[in-house]
Amino acid sequence: MNEFVETLLDLQWHEPKRAYDVVIIGGGGHGLSTAYHLAARHGITNVAVLDASYIGSGNSGRNTTIIRSNYGIPESIRFYQHSLELYSRLEAETGCWIMHNTKGLMWLAHSQNSMRQERSRVMMNQACGANTVMVTPDEAKEICPQLDLSGGGRYPIKGGSYQPGGATARHDRVVWAYAQGAMRAGVHVLQHTPVTGLTMDGDRVVGVETPGGPISAGMVMSAVGGDVTSIMNMAKVRLPVKTHPLQAFVTNAYAQELSAIVSSIELLGYVSQTARGQLLMGAEFETQPTYARETTFQSMGSVATKIAYLLPFVKNLRILRQWAGRCDVSVDFSPIMGPTGVEGLCVSTGWGTWGFKSIPAGGEKMAEYIATGSVPEMIAPFSLDRFAADHPMADQGSTGTR
Amino acid sequence: MLFITCTNCGSRSVEEYAFGGELPTVPDDVTDPDARNVDYVWFYDNVEGPSVERWFHTAGCRRWTTARRDTRVDRVLPDVG
Numbered sequence: 001m002n003e004f005v006e007t008l009l010d011l012q013w014h015e016p017k018r019a020y021d022v023v024i025i026g027g028g029g030h031g032l033s034t035a036y037h038l039a040a041r042h043g044i045t046n047v048a049v050l051d052a053s054y055i056g057s058g059n060s061g062r063n064t065t066i067i068r069s070n071y072g073i074p075e076s077i078r079f080y081q082h083s084l085e086l087y088s089r090l091e092a093e094t095g096c097w098i099m100h101n102t103k104g105l106m107w108l109a110h111s112q113n114s115m116r117q118e119r120s121r122v123m124m125n126q127a128c129g130a131n132t133v134m135v136t137p138d139e140a141k142e143i144c145p146q147l148d149l150s151g152g153g154r155y156p157i158k159g160g161s162y163q164p165g166g167a168t169a170r171h172d173r174v175v176w177a178y179a180q181g182a183m184r185a186g187v188h189v190l191q192h193t194p195v196t197g198l199t200m201d202g203d204r205v206v207g208v209e210t211p212g213g214p215i216s217a218g219m220v221m222s223a224v225g226g227d228v229t230s231i232m233n234m235a236k237v238r239l240p241v242k243t244h245p246l247q248a249f250v251t252n253a254y255a256q257e258l259s260a261i262v263s264s265i266e267l268l269g270y271v272s273q274t275a276r277g278q279l280l281m282g283a284e285f286e287t288q289p290t291y292a293r294e295t296t297f298q299s300m301g302s303v304a305t306k307i308a309y310l311l312p313f314v315k316n317l318r319i320l321r322q323w324a325g326r327c328d329v330s331v332d333f334s335p336i337m338g339p340t341g342v343e344g345l346c347v348s349t350g351w352g353t354w355g356f357k358s359i360p361a362g363g364e365k366m367a368e369y370i371a372t373g374s375v376p377e378m379i380a381p382f383s384l385d386r387f388a389a390d391h392p393m394a395d396q397g398s399t400g401t402r
Numbered sequence: 403m404l405f406i407t408c409t410n411c412g413s414r415s416v417e418e419y420a421f422g423g424e425l426p427t428v429p430d431d432v433t434d435p436d437a438r439n440v441d442y443v444w445f446y447d448n449v450e451g452p453s454v455e456r457w458f459h460t461a462g463c464r465r466w467t468t469a470r471r472d473t474r475v476d477r478v479l480p481d482v483g
Contacts, residue, residue: 236431240444287421289473290473292476331446387444
């Protein structure tokens with residue numbers, strides 16, 4: 001059965017109402033997950049999710065679908081480990097097959113310095129409940145037999161860390177699973193409804209403006225990716241966020257199995273195999289912020305060269321298609337969740353390289369915040385006011401492969 | 403590819419440069435001195451359009467230069483600031 005037939009979805013589209021309890025801007029993974037959790041966990045169903053295009057058309061459709069929790073600071077490890085666990089239960093919870101595939105994630109180190117960094121990461125992970133272990137070069141070769149342990153002579157593999165729970169899932173299906181769950185509960189998902197302004201009553205946000213007319217809301221949440229600055233400018237909220245482009249590409253199908261997700265700390269590149277057999281590769285985002293979703297030969301060449309050091313067989317593959325998306329990168333590489341300081345407006349942003357892995361936990365915790373009015377303990381460290389308090393959550397494990 | 407004009411060396415490709423970030427500006431309506439400091443240190447304009455930025459010519463003359471770049475298309479605008 002092909003993918004299309006299997007995903008005949010139970011989606012009901014609605015005409016927009018004039019008022020909702022909650023309006024969520026951005027119909028990607030985070031927005032729909034928040035709507036789903038509001039309906040499923042808190043019984044709040046008078047909710048609208050607005051998307052400027054179709055659902056999952058932004059960063060939810062552009063990420064590299066890696067689910068992991070091997071972060072560097074306790075707050076992040078606990079949050080992402082919770083997300084990883086929610087992902088593994090998502091199929092049972094929503095009844096949708098998201099093609100969740102636990103394949104293990106390996107971070108390779110090429111110097112003593114990186115090995116030391118990985119050892120500290122492993123210790124921190126184990127202390128905070130995430131299962132990450134150190135691997136020797138031989139164990140790495142056993143996990144991924146295609147590895148060239150000499151690293152092309154330039155980047156010899158000294159070892160690395162391995163997270164057996166690392167997984168991938170189909171990005172569209174995650175969006176659809178949450179959309180279907182939310183819509184069944186009565187949430188309105190309004191596609192092709194861009195937000196052109198925020199309706200203010202004094203200092204308070206009381207709704208959004210759309211080309212089809214204003215929609216009033218008890219609470220507005222921004223779950224947009226790439227355009228968060230323009231949404232926040234409407235309410236004069238300043239963010240420590242820059243919008244960087246990130247590129248990725250897939251090669252033609254590789255007949256054998258590449259069993260694990262392989263990445264390298266020094267090379268800042270990663271590769272995994274999609275369900276179609278193609279190899280999905282990506283690297284760090286570009287250094288300068290840009291809104292253009294432009295792919296460059298320069299970037300593809302640099303990623304391909306890096307991966308070829310570790311997996312020489314990729315030299316025989318061809319690049320099939322490439323894409324780019326906009327990442328909202330916060331200054332400390334950690335997400336920003338919770339109130340904005342403006343009443344009636346909350347935000348979920350700063351997901352760095354697209355935030356796919358945090359969709360279940362981010363949605364669950366933002367829903368809890370909106371429903372109860374108090375910031376859940378797990379995401380309290382990630383509030384926007386941490387910058388004014390001079391307490392950034394600097395985490396090198398947050399973005400890309402760093 | 404993005405080309406940036408260095409005041410000493412002329413137009414060179416982005417690969418020769420290190421990005422130094424946008425020139426920090428604090429909006430005039432932020433009046434509290436502490437809030438202005440927080441804004442200056444942490445927050446970005448993150449402009450979608452012409453953005454004034456600093457670039458360091460790492461692989462060239464090793465001097466700083468200022469350029470105005472349109473972030474919608476990732477191209478440097480002709481008027482170097």
